[in-house]
Amino acid sequence: MITPGVALTTQRANSLQERLGLSQGYARVYRHAADIAPEIWTATFSDTPKDFQYYQLLEQTMRSHFDYRYLLVFDEGDRPLALQPLIIATQDLAASAGVKFAQLVARMRGSFPRFFQSRMALAGCLVGEGKIGMIGSADAVVPLLAEALEEFARAERIGLLAFKDFPATAREALSCLEWIGYVRLAGFPSLAIDLNFSSFEEYMTTRLSKITRKTLRRKFRIADGASPPLTLEVLFDVERQIDEIYPLYLAVAQQSDVRFEIFTRDYFIEAPHLAPGRFRYFIWRRNGRAVAFSFCTIWNGTIYDNDIGLDYTIAHELNLYYVTFRDLLKWALRQGLQRYASAPFNYDPKLHLRLELQPVDIYVKHISHVLNPLVKTFAPAFEPARSDPTLRRHLHLLE
Known part of the structure; x- marks a missing residue:
């Protein structure tokens, strides 16, 4: 009491x-x-x-x-x-x-x-x-x-x-x-999916429709065949990388039809200082240049995919949204997490990926x-x- x-x-x-x-x-x-x-x-x-x-x-x-x-x-x-x-x-x-x-x-x-x-x-x-x-x-x-x-x-x-x-x-x-x-x-x-499968391939085979599986595999072949290739790094802090990733975040946030809060640079910088170990920053690079970014919270067995950033000059060509989704699920499975949660909006592709509305x-x-x-x-x-x-x-x- x-x-x-x-x-x-x-x-x-x-x-x-x-x-x-x-x-x-x-x-x-x-x-x-x-x-x-x-x-x-x-x-x-x-x-x-x-x-x-x-x-x-x-x-x-x-x-x-x-x-x-x-x-x-x-x-x-x-x-x-x-x-x-x-x-x-x-x-x-x-x-x-x-x-x-x-x-x-x-x-x-x-x-x-x-x-x-x-x-x-x-x-x-x-x-x-x-x-x-x-x-x-x-x-x-x-x-x-x-x-x-x-x-x-x-x-x-x-x-x-x-x-x-x-x-x-x-x-x-x-x-x-x-x-x-x-x-x-x-x-x-928001949307979420339980990670009760052993691999991303099992997820595609057991959860997705035949048409969606075929479409995703085609998208991934294009992304994985890119030259120079895409690489992924996972960080606890982005103070040194903020000038690279913040414009990617703004590119997505400012194009939304529904305008609400747009987070400041300091929000992403200070988050790990106030709550050490709770956040992860996923940065996808091509030829050393940041082309995609995801800011995630890890809490009680769940990975929360909070905010995304994309380089729209190549995002559609390389299907970067789907690449980030795949790589986050693979990482979460390796960490033994049980659930993936996504922020609101962009509902059509997320529902095709069999995420459930919350x-x-x-x-x-x-x-x-x-x-x-x-x-x-x-x-x-x-x-x-x-x-x-x-x-x-x-x-x-x-x-």
């Missing part, structure tokens, strides 16, 4: 705001992850790679467009019940809209720069699945946390609230959110009793999953 005295320990007293009174307890708002006692982080986020060290990484390297807060909820006996990281951002509400509507919004912003934008408080992580760091039961925690988030938003004059990218497996635990005015939307799911939900609410009915009515039209042509054909898998 975490004692009240430990729970209230802080390292930066001036970052602790006045407490938020709740119906059955209270909450405190912290500006920095380091202001919260390590025992709290251990009790709430030690089962995920998005832990204390990761939030420190975000604070230090991703501050241009985001502010971070941490809600710590207590019961009436000063016992901590939950820790919830928050992201404060000005959200482009057209980010996941259709092309025609996005073009209309872009024209309107020529005269009204903030048109269809809103300051939002997002409960969850900047990237990846959201999580509530619960110490108490969900029945007790979630209603109080939702109340604390709304009180915080009112104090900060923030209108829109969201619980961002929470796994569909948490729907029962979060069901009370819909009772108190939130609308649930399908977010952009549904996530976004719960959205406006704190205004007048505006929230409108949000609930119109928000489904901007449901992220519906903006992707491939996902629209698989919405039944996200229900």
Whole structure:
């Protein structure tokens, strides 16, 4: 059990705001992850790679467009019940809209720069699945946390609230959110596959269709026959290589139809310093020049393929995306890992590779009793999953 005295320990007293009174307890708002006692982080986020060290990484390297807060909820006996990281951002509400509507919004912003934008408080992580760091039961925690988030938003004059990218497996635990005015939307799911095969060849033979196998083998013959050949190096740190790989990452990130967070150079440099041994950097070279890059997390038997970079001058010619996928699976099998997880987007080829969608939900609410009915009515039209042509054909898998 975490004692009240430990729970209230802080390292930066001036970052602790006045407490938020709740119906059955209270909450405190912290500006920095380091202001919260390590025992709290251990009790709430030690089962995920998005832990204390990761939030420190975000604070230090991703501050241009985001502010971070941490809600710590207590019961009436000063016992901590939950820790919830928050992201404060000005959200482009057209980010996941259709092309025609996005073009209309872009024209309107020529005269009204903030048109269809809103300051939002997002409960969850900047990237990846959201999580509530619960110490108490969900029945007790979630209603109080939702109340604390709304009180915080009112104090900060923030209108829109969201619980961002929470796994569909948490729907029962979060069901009370819909009772108190939130609308649930399908977010952009990640994808995953269990590595319960002994080799990449066995994976192709047992998992893929005949047409996909034939197509992949043709792609790999082209890539493997390249001259000069492709080579792969796996690193724990890329401080010396960052000038080579960061442009590759930007080339992919900036061409996406859906624009969200673009990580800074410092994000990739500082990650292994804050969480040693957790990350790997895979760099594919041709004639010494970096042509592809993958930034991965290794955690609890899973390799998370977080971010990719490609040299588009040869990426299609040499089928670099498929090469990176093959080589990552081969490496993971050699390391004895049990699961491969991929970031969202690029859904069509990933589904042909038999990766499985991992549904996530976004719960959205406006704190205004007048505006929230409108949000609930119109928000489904901007449901992220519906903006992707491939996902629209698989919405039944996200229900």
